Amino acid sequence: MTKDVVPDIVIGRLPRYLQCMNLMAKEGLHTVSSGVLAARLGTTAAQIRKDLSYFGGFGKQGSGYPIYHLIEALQEILNLDRIWQVAVVGAGDLGRALARYKGFPRRGIEIKLLFDIEPNFIGTKVGAVTIQHVDYLEEEIQYHGIKIGVLAVPAEIAQKIADRMVKAGIRGILNYAPVSLILPETVHEERIDPVLQLQTMMYYLGDD
């Protein structure tokens, strides 16, 4: 099947299904119904069945999904059957927290490069990574063949760093800077901005 028939919003939900299945496997479960899965994820059974149907049938009617089989299938669909190396730009509080985050290596993500411009930072280690000057960004990304970049820089310079990442071969950017990037269509952007999510929440909390 061609990938572009699956809506982005469905792809965005698959990692959550996988995360929940992994937790269930740890709990010793072997099969799970779409209803139970839906309750755990705060969604509906119909949604889960429809999302998974894009990738063929995983469960027999009435018998639930075989958890281990579904975990393997989701890992393959999401290309998690390998280690993904990542380059982080910005070694402030956030960049450092990411470089030290144990949830990454545990799930196949290796922070391989960490860049900054602060002279006192260059050459020092954060977790297993040595901070390099951002002047070496292109050279290092190309040398390691890294496809994923993380922007942990101020909004003012985010677009400029993103442009340099893209020229160096980055194809996916996780953007923590509070600004929308303008990127070629071939580059995938995911944004994380806690302020936007808190503001969404405030809409619902305002009238209490």
Added chain:
Amino acid sequence: MTKDVVPDIVIGRLPRYLQCMNLMAKEGLHTVSSGVLAARLGTTAAQIRKDLSYFGGFGKQGSGYPIYHLIEALQEILNLDRIWQVAVVGAGDLGRALARYKGFPRRGIEIKLLFDIEPNFIGTKVGAVTIQHVDYLEEEIQYHGIKIGVLAVPAEIAQKIADRMVKAGIRGILNYAPVSLILPETVHEERIDPVLQLQTMMYYLGDD
């Protein structure tokens, strides 16, 4: 108009519109067309017009949106016309980065409380906040009448802390723990998990 007629997905996009408009105002712009706004946000003009139409007409046909008027309206819709106090549980790398993040006070968010269980942390300051023992969570949240909590704790204890937050009066939880929470319907959850967003990206990058 009643709030529940506006789909959640539309509400989730409003903070991005506001962020973009604020940037445009800084750049000295006074009006903007839905087309230009769409290009900056990587969406379509039709989507923006449809989203904003839930809240009445903001632009006259052909003359674009008046930026300052739209900023004010969006701030009012999202209840940003006040300071929102927030309680953070977990004073590890992430909790500390949040407590020090300058983007919060700048946008009306005050990290008022910070909790942990680590004896060496208790009583020390991070930015303007003093870390308190999590035993005081209920008392402090109630005393300050705080409605928003941030979970920056390991997955294993996230649900337990969330339950305590809800009992203390928290109505919105920004959840950084890599686990889905089970919450009453009256409590709004937003999740931030960089691994899930990186995994979504890997789907698109896998076949390069």
